[in-house]
Amino acid sequence: AQSVTQLDSQVPVFEEAPVELRCNYSSSVSVYLFWYVQYPNQGLQLLLKYLSGSTLVESINGFEAEFNKSQTSFHLRKPSVHISDTAEYFCAVSDPSSGGSQGNLIFGKGTKLSVKP
Amino acid sequence: DGGITQSPKYLFRKEGQNVTLSCEQNLNHDAMYWYRQDPGQGLRLIYYSQIVNDFQKGDIAEGYSVSREKKESFPLTVTSAQKNPTAFYLCASSIVKGWTEAFFGQGTRLTVV
Numbered sequence: 001a002q003s004v005t006q007l008d009s010q011v012p013v014f015e016e017a018p019v020e021l022r023c024n025y026s027s028s029v030s031v032y033l034f035w036y037v038q039y040p041n042q043g044l045q046l047l048l049k050y051l052s053g054s055t056l057v058e059s060i061n062g063f064e065a066e067f068n069k070s071q072t073s074f075h076l077r078k079p080s081v082h083i084s085d086t087a088e089y090f091c092a093v094s095d096p097s098s099g100g101s102q103g104n105l106i107f108g109k110g111t112k113l114s115v116k117p
Numbered sequence: 118d119g120g121i122t123q124s125p126k127y128l129f130r131k132e133g134q135n136v137t138l139s140c141e142q143n144l145n146h147d148a149m150y151w152y153r154q155d156p157g158q159g160l161r162l163i164y165y166s167q168i169v170n171d172f173q174k175g176d177i178a179e180g181y182s183v184s185r186e187k188k189e190s191f192p193l194t195v196t197s198a199q200k201n202p203t204a205f206y207l208c209a210s211s212i213v214k215g216w217t218e219a220f221f222g223q224g225t226r227l228t229v230v
Binding site: 009034041044045090107 | 121123126157158159160162205207209217218219221222223224226
């Protein structure tokens with residue numbers, strides 16, 4: 001069964017510094033990969049996704065993630081963070097060959113990003 | 118605007134009482150899902166439904182029940198059998214065929230005292 005590991009439960013960083021949130025998944029089969037963001041007491045919002053094609057995917061607010069099949073990783077990066085990026089970030093994986101549907105979507109335990117002035 | 122609406126946002130109940138959480142979507146999605154979120158645990162799937170009048174247990178279905186009488190609605194009942202019901206509950210929806218992502222509601226925080 002698929003599993004997702006987010007190596008850091010908390011990442012403190014100063015404003016305008018770069019950040020990397022790490023995500024590894026267990027299987028080397030073809031997968032869909034996602035990063036979601038959650039602000040306090042709110043639902044999850046899709047930040048970016050990898051389905052196929054280019055291994056580097058970008059979001060509209062400056063985040064990017066790179067799919068690395070050999071390392072089974074999908075790390076999230078931003079070159080310069082803002083206070084408003086403070087949130088919890090979840091990595092998720094799904095195996096499209098299993099018939100699709102979110103019933104097969106597996107989440108990591110989350111990484112809390114705290115941006116300090 | 119299209120989206121998923123969960124209500125209420127905060128809910129308090131006494132121990133031993135059943136409570137029902139509402140989830141409505143106007144995205145015309147076939148599939149709907151309930152997740153439970155606890156600090157440091159990520160999201161765990163409770164139930165999901167891919168079509169009206171059908172639903173499947175997720176990883177932690179014990180102590181919960183659902184119904185799917187309408188495409189737009191997927192209420193979750195937290196029963197008195199759920200040993201530790203205090204948590205943040207998230208509802209989501211998606212298409213089924215050609216699925217590529219999920220859409221989440223704003224969540225309901227349930228506190229049982």
